[in-house]
Amino acid sequence: MQSRIKESQTPFANDVRDITMARKTTSVLISPEKAAPQLWKLEIVRDRDRVEYAQTSRLNLKHTFALKGPVDIVGQCHFGGKDDQFVLCAGKAGDVHIWDRETAALLHCIRPQNAPGVGDLTCIGWNCATDDPMMLATGSHDGTIRIYSTAPRDGQSDDESYLEHTEGDRTTNYSVHSGG
Known part of the structure; x- marks a missing residue:
């Protein structure tokens, strides 16, 4: 930053809405304006353009x-889970998509609970303060906030997958109305 020299530039086909970096890995999640989220890997490499040994970064x-x-x-799309092992995003119609970060396999899709156009989603967030239960929230135009969580695992093995304990999923609705 002091030299004000651009280290690396990666062209991107869409307008970028948000960029999120994983907490413990070199994963970078890019949320385009009108396309599916993308996972990129941040790599630190030797900079061949400088005479002295220097490192630079690039996205792949x-x-x-x-x-x-x-x-x-x-x-924006989010990382979720204890080790940012999930990627999640919300669709305007009320659908929530949850993928495995490494394989890009769709693990769970929560379908809209309202009639089309009623309570369209505006945002989604992951509760990174706890992973037992796993918890996310969505907000909508009509002031409804929905909290989705898995039931606490109560001693279940940490080797179980996310899907093996989604049978206990529950949803709590909170309506938030602004005064006027």
Whole structure:
């Protein structure tokens, strides 16, 4: 930053809505304006353009998370889970998509709970303060906030997958109305 020299530049086909870096890995999640989220890997490499030994960084595309059908994604996409092992995003119509970060396999899709156009989602967030239960929240235009969580595991093995304990999923709705 002191030299004000650009280290690396990576062209991107879409307008970028948000960039999120994983907490413990070199994964970078890019949320495009009108496309599915993409996972990139941040690599630190030797800078060949400088005489002295120097390092620079570059981004390499790992994969794009597939959406089933057209989805109008709202807000930024997030990492989720204790080790940022999930990627999640919300569709405007109320659908929530959760993928495995490494394989890009769709693990869970929460379908809209409202009639089309009613309570369209505006944002999504992951509770990174706890992973037992796993918890996320969505907000909508009508002031409804939905909290989704898995039931606490109560001594279940840490080797179980996320899907093996989603049978206890529950949703709590909170309505937030601003005064006027």
